[in-house]
Amino acid sequence: MSKERKKVINPEITWKDTTPGGMILDAGNAEDFKTGDWRSMKPIWLKDKCKQCLLCYPVCPDTSILIDEDGKRTEFDYDHCKGCGVCVEVCPFDAIDFVEED
Amino acid sequence: MAIRDRLSGNEAVAVAMKQVNPDVVAAFPITPSTEIPQYFSSFVADGKVDTEFVPVESEHSAMSACIGAQAAGARTMTATSANGLALMWEMLYIAASCKLPIALSVVNRALSGPINIHNDHSDSMGARDSGWVQLYGETNQEAYDNLIQAVKIGEHPDVLLPVMNCYDGFITSHAVENIELIEDEKVKAFVGDYKPEHYLNDKENPIAVGPLDLQNHYFEHKRQQAESMMKAKKVILEVAEEFEKLTGRKYGLFEEYKMEDAEVAIVVINSTAGTAKYVVDQLREKGVKAGLIKIRVYRPFPVDEITAALSKCKAIAVMDKADSFNAAGGPLFTDITSALYGRVDGIKVINYIYGLGGRDVRTDDIAFVYDALLEIVKTGEIKSVYNYLGVRE
């Protein structure tokens, strides 16, 4: 998913390779930081119940509800979803289940 | 031809700033550094510089504005003293960790309390671990020359660190002395244009400066700072060499005065060196092998070079115009003794805390120190390592 980066800053980068003073050279680089492994609860999209009302999409604080080119919601981005459960609360059609992360 | 003039230390520094013509100066007045922004703001008002002058409401804001401006891509300068420097404290570390080559003239003054406006080194000595390069100057000429060199040292790609140009409040800052100024265009050519590789105003290449830096990265960035400080020594010497070609004035990491065969020596910072040189001359006339070392570069600390310069001495007195209150000795004493440790053995080293709060340091005081050293050489005994010089007992 990563776009081309001027500098990939990951946990392995050495002091010689990292940017001066931690300067960030790439806008949107939060994408490289996989926050999905913070999750203790996992939202499950129940496609059959979903009415595509899109009320869940704007409330996700991590932009982890993905929308396809037809404007339909698709799967969660589990690399970044932190499992806060806001989308679960918002969905008026019980189309998002919330289960313990295994 | 160089320009001969008579200027106070502060005026000389303001003239150096005018000649460098920085993009931004953000400053708040505090005695005895006040004249610097005062003179400089008149240069701004008279259209003699292109600088954006930011009259802020505190020194914390002065350094914050400098950090923002320098990160945006501007060459930035400021000046302060004592409690003003203390109020900048938080931002000093941020300037250094963001690798921003700001030039700050510190007109040394006793840090409160008790409140006092006169000279000692408790202000800049406290900032010695903030990650700034620290240059110290004895005279108006040195304060002027050091500021011009500070710009070039800090901005060097191997360094990228902020630089303090320190000199003694009132003694150097207000006394008028003869000075040799460099022509404007030569100063401009010497410092060149400021061309940072990354800067906030580069709209084609947006960046973020100073992000949250937790366990995974903070340590690496501190290691970078350490590396820059290690490399700074070489850069300081290269810049000094280039400066000597321009002016004929020679600068090093420290000045050695009659050290070739010295048996007793004092190590001192700033204006007291002038008084002490006079005493060295008098002792030399009597056949005493006395010498002196005046520190110019305190951060990075020139460990190997200073050890080599002191290695032939029998007894040394380190003079500190600030106390560390570690119950053992001042900051320079600690640095000198740890430099000597394991490198040369057998030199007797004592410490004098002197001149705090602007207490006058006379030739008699310095002569007393050399006498104490000669006594140590004679008897081989140190009565007391950590001493206060000239305090009423």
Ligand code: SF4
């Ligand atoms: S809120 Fe529920 S029903 Fe609406 S789009 Fe999201 S998952 Fe589907």
Ligand code: SF4
């Ligand atoms: S659980 Fe929270 S983070 Fe995950 S998709 Fe729903 S709203 Fe976004």
